[in-house]
Amino acid sequence: MMGGFFGAELKYAGYDKVVFRNKSPRLVYIWINNDKVEIRDASHLKGKGALETQDLIRAELKEPRAQVAAIGLAGENRVFTASIEQSRSSASRLGGGAVMGDKNIKAVAVRGTKDLNLARGAEFMEYMAEVTEYINFRNTNPIPDVMTILSGIGSPQEMKHTDEKWHTENFMWGNARTRRRDFWSKPNEENWTKSQLEAVKRLISCFNCPQQCGALVSSEDGPRYMMKCFGKLTYSMAAYVDDLRFNFRILQRATEYGVDSFSTPQILAFAVELYEAGILTDKDFEGCPSDKEGRFIWLLDRVARREGIGDILADGVYYAARKIGNGAEEFDHNTIKKHEQLPLKLGMLDPIYFLMYATNEKISITQIEGNFPQAAFPTKEQRESFVKDWPQVPDERFKQYVMQWEPRGDNAIPYFPTPDMCCEIVDWMEMLHNIDDALGLCAGMGSFCLKPPYHIHNYPKLISAATGMDMDESGLKKIVNRSRNLHRAFNNMRGMRRVDEKPPEDHWKRRFPELEEQLLSTYYNYKGWNIDGIPTKERLLELDLGYVAEELEKRGVLKVGQN
Numbered sequence: 001m002m003g004g005f006f007g008a009e010l011k012y013a014g015y016d017k018v019v020f021r022n023k024s025p026r027l028v029y030i031w032i033n034n035d036k037v038e039i040r041d042a043s044h045l046k047g048k049g050a051l052e053t054q055d056l057i058r059a060e061l062k063e064p065r066a067q068v069a070a071i072g073l074a075g076e077n078r079v080f081t082a083s084i085e086q087s088r089s090s091a092s093r094l095g096g097g098a099v100m101g102d103k104n105i106k107a108v109a110v111r112g113t114k115d116l117n118l119a120r121g122a123e124f125m126e127y128m129a130e131v132t133e134y135i136n137f138r139n140t141n142p143i144p145d146v147m148t149i150l151s152g153i154g155s156p157q158e159m160k161h162t163d164e165k166w167h168t169e170n171f172m173w174g175n176a177r178t179r180r181r182d183f184w185s186k187p188n189e190e191n192w193t194k195s196q197l198e199a200v201k202r203l204i205s206c207f208n209c210p211q212q213c214g215a216l217v218s219s220e221d222g223p224r225y226m227m228k229c230f231g232k233l234t235y236s237m238a239a240y241v242d243d244l245r246f247n248f249r250i251l252q253r254a255t256e257y258g259v260d261s262f263s264t265p266q267i268l269a270f271a272v273e274l275y276e277a278g279i280l281t282d283k284d285f286e287g288c289p290s291d292k293e294g295r296f297i298w299l300l301d302r303v304a305r306r307e308g309i310g311d312i313l314a315d316g317v318y319y320a321a322r323k324i325g326n327g328a329e330e331f332d333h334n335t336i337k338k339h340e341q342l343p344l345k346l347g348m349l350d351p352i353y354f355l356m357y358a359t360n361e362k363i364s365i366t367q368i369e370g371n372f373p374q375a376a377f378p379t380k381e382q383r384e385s386f387v388k389d390w391p392q393v394p395d396e397r398f399k400q401y402v403m404q405w406e407p408r409g410d411n412a413i414p415y416f417p418t419p420d421m422c423c424e425i426v427d428w429m430e431m432l433h434n435i436d437d438a439l440g441l442c443a444g445m446g447s448f449c450l451k452p453p454y455h456i457h458n459y460p461k462l463i464s465a466a467t468g469m470d471m472d473e474s475g476l477k478k479i480v481n482r483s484r485n486l487h488r489a490f491n492n493m494r495g496m497r498r499v500d501e502k503p504p505e506d507h508w509k510r511r512f513p514e515l516e517e518q519l520l521s522t523y524y525n526y527k528g529w530n531i532d533g534i535p536t537k538e539r540l541l542e543l544d545l546g547y548v549a550e551e552l553e554k555r556g557v558l559k560v561g562q563n
């Protein structure tokens, strides 16, 4: 799943998705040219960078307009955080690049020149005109009283905004260790702003989108690449490097290797911490420069190439800690479900986020947060102003939750919103993410931002007009629930259980074990899952997923008759 131009090109070639089964015995790339699909030798591309590969394939095909999604060396080497890169976007999280690498697929190139066919085109375009009107309205009327990055539409507009006080002072530096509350001093602000403005060559959008969430960047005349979102900061913060130019430099290298920019810097910071604690030794770091920047680049090279200690680190912090042993497990303190990492440490348990972190199949917080405010508004006037212009809300009761929610007192976290309310809120967030994912629509236009142009009330109309599968909100919700429960059942088959559904222990300073168990049990019950987080047979039958229940029973995941 990625933005950029790849998805649109694929659709113009006549396809909605590409599914790979089995593995190729040797490295190949796929060339989709409208109806003609070829599997071509890619042995000459072995070891090439993800961006370099795209250029080489376009030249080889003599098709400069082909869109190419490729992996770099990290994907070939099955690094657990390997990404799939495409010139103006990437599918970065959770190791999609490693899956391509495991299948020996270096790239997928596509060129599409067909027409698109809509069931009821004129009606669809009418709805799209409403969507466009709303986007224009929101762009000129940002939501007041929320963080700048949440006030508009799109991926957080990190390439437009230079004010990083909130990220640099609230997210943790190093291996999610230190909060630097006074970082955003005048000199740092000036330096970071100057570095960003120099590096950003121009702002860019994905296909047919006005939002310009990304930028073509080149720092200190280095090669150009695409950057967006929080990757702007993650390497500098993880390495404790106060110079933003370092981030631009190392990210170019990381993009060629094809690794995500969220968990990978955390892996490198984890290694540095182990070294400083004496758990990793000079032997493990032989040849490594001693300065912070050089050390990070050296470690990144080792991980992408799976050389020396990099081979262990390439499996991610959770597995690396267990392989290294000798107390390394204690330094694995911000991993969720063995993979995703969160460089955040906060004060008070947030019940909504507890559920989202703990229970979502996609693991990553940035994939589950969304349309509901992240914190209570301080004043009644602010709450009133927020809810009065909120057509996206699936039900009016959510407005009441916002009105009643206060920063302090009885109606504050952790006990408010109540567990029942939290389940409804989380269910709403998940629903939007599931719809976006199924449609291949940008989360920045739907599930990820506060007041998005696409929501549960206009999605059924748009989908009906586009596809001719007439559906209302309840029909769409059933599809969402089928998808959600299929994902869950799949993960249950892979071994996921209640015990895995917990945020890192020190994610919040103040934890409430009883409340957390109550939240989890209430949520499972709300979803129609058993006490271990597995969909019940009754729930699966309701969703016409009887064959999934049979499979779960056959494998002993769901015991016959088990509630």
Ligand code: SF4
Residues within 6 Å of the ligand: 003, 004, 153, 154, 155, 204, 205, 206, 207, 209, 210, 211, 212, 213, 214, 442, 443, 444, 445
């Ligand atoms: S809103 Fe989404 S589709 Fe549009 S430019 Fe931003 S990331 Fe791309």
